[in-house]
Amino acid sequence: MTQPLLIIAAGGTGGHMFPAQALAEAMLRRGWRVRLSTDARGARYTGGFPHTTEIVEVQSATFARGGILSKLLVGPRVAMGVLSSAWAMWRDRPAAVVGFGGYPSIPALGAAWLLKLPRMIHEQNGILGKVNTLFAPRVACVACGVWPTELPEGAQGIHTGNPVRRAVLERGGASYIAPGDYPMSVLVMGGSQGARILSDVVPAAMAMLPEEIRRYVRVHHQARPEDHDRVTAFYAEHGIEAEVQPFFQDVPRRMAEAQLVICRAGASSIADLTVIGRPSILIPFAAAAGDHQTANARGLVEAGAAILIPEGMLTPESLADQAATILGHPEGAQMMARAALSAGAPDATERLVSLVEELAGRTENT
Numbered sequence: 001m002t003q004p005l006l007i008i009a010a011g012g013t014g015g016h017m018f019p020a021q022a023l024a025e026a027m028l029r030r031g032w033r034v035r036l037s038t039d040a041r042g043a044r045y046t047g048g049f050p051h052t053t054e055i056v057e058v059q060s061a062t063f064a065r066g067g068i069l070s071k072l073l074v075g076p077r078v079a080m081g082v083l084s085s086a087w088a089m090w091r092d093r094p095a096a097v098v099g100f101g102g103y104p105s106i107p108a109l110g111a112a113w114l115l116k117l118p119r120m121i122h123e124q125n126g127i128l129g130k131v132n133t134l135f136a137p138r139v140a141c142v143a144c145g146v147w148p149t150e151l152p153e154g155a156q157g158i159h160t161g162n163p164v165r166r167a168v169l170e171r172g173g174a175s176y177i178a179p180g181d182y183p184m185s186v187l188v189m190g191g192s193q194g195a196r197i198l199s200d201v202v203p204a205a206m207a208m209l210p211e212e213i214r215r216y217v218r219v220h221h222q223a224r225p226e227d228h229d230r231v232t233a234f235y236a237e238h239g240i241e242a243e244v245q246p247f248f249q250d251v252p253r254r255m256a257e258a259q260l261v262i263c264r265a266g267a268s269s270i271a272d273l274t275v276i277g278r279p280s281i282l283i284p285f286a287a288a289a290g291d292h293q294t295a296n297a298r299g300l301v302e303a304g305a306a307i308l309i310p311e312g313m314l315t316p317e318s319l320a321d322q323a324a325t326i327l328g329h330p331e332g333a334q335m336m337a338r339a340a341l342s343a344g345a346p347d348a349t350e351r352l353v354s355l356v357e358e359l360a361g362r363t364e365n366t
């Protein structure tokens, strides 16, 4: 029997790529061929994809970046991308096409629409991104990471949750060692691209912790490359043991070992926290479209698993206060860790897989 082909379209930020990776892992395990259609930016996050994933780089075009000339070229570039994707799809007849948002998903979804191939999209946030808004009424269904998600007229939404990578699932529910008089790990993450504000505030906050906590703290701090040296120097000057990197390849392990996570509220960061189950302090990116990171954080905050500090209220003092509350109260921290687990959807990948199989008209294990 020929292997069915799934085309996954995703790109831009890691936020679109990690859930795409989770689906690729699951479909390959089920015997499908998987082709990822992405752009040069997305290609930076393909290191964790199984090596059997076929990766195709498409021309990506957006009005959001570049000068007048590149804006004028958006239309022709998108048209070229759609046509070349359509040619490949006409030749290879994929059983299904799934988009995860971002401009690089336009060529594959546009081609699937032209050829009337089975297609759907996954939206990670409670508010649809631009490309997903365009395609929502033109696909069989919108798998939603957050529920409820506002959808345009004519779109059919189904709640799946946000799928997480296999490495995260493998740490799912790893037992939590509550804070105490021993080395305590604090993981600081700004999302796939890092966050300047965390590098401005977190080191100073760690330095302000009461001495009985501070002496045990070990920080794992993801900082943008341009902030790396000053953050490293600050921790060293203040005698705080810290590892600073522009991107941690092994977040699942570091998160599982953390007593506290301080991070943005991107959809996959939140999903990782709920699957592994760790207390967190969340600082949503205020400029995110429709303030969707605050919406992403709501579930964890309402479950008692996270403390939210809006960007405007983030100071070394406010952060040190909240971090001390968590690291100084083992029982409370333990409850937060448990509450995080209760807010998760660890079966999100399975739900998405079922939808893809249904879409492709094959429910049997191929």
Ligand SMILES: CC(=O)N[C@H]1[C@@H](OP(=O)(O)OP(=O)(O)OC[C@H]2O[C@@H](n3ccc(=O)[nH]c3=O)[C@H](O)[C@@H]2O)O[C@H](CO)[C@@H](O)[C@@H]1O
Pocket: 013, 014, 015, 016, 018, 124, 125, 189, 190, 191, 192, 193, 222, 246, 247, 248, 249, 250, 251, 264, 265, 266, 267, 268, 269, 270, 272, 285, 288, 292, 293, 296
């Ligand atoms: C600034 C911005 O627009 N952010 C958006 C982007 O977030 P962003 O691209 O930051 O993505 P997410 O927070 O959803 O995911 C980040 C992922 O990167 C992993 N990670 C992070 C740091 C690191 O060093 N190593 C590592 O592996 C995290 O564990 C997580 O799984 O897409 C998300 C999904 O559409 C949105 O919810 C976010 O609002």
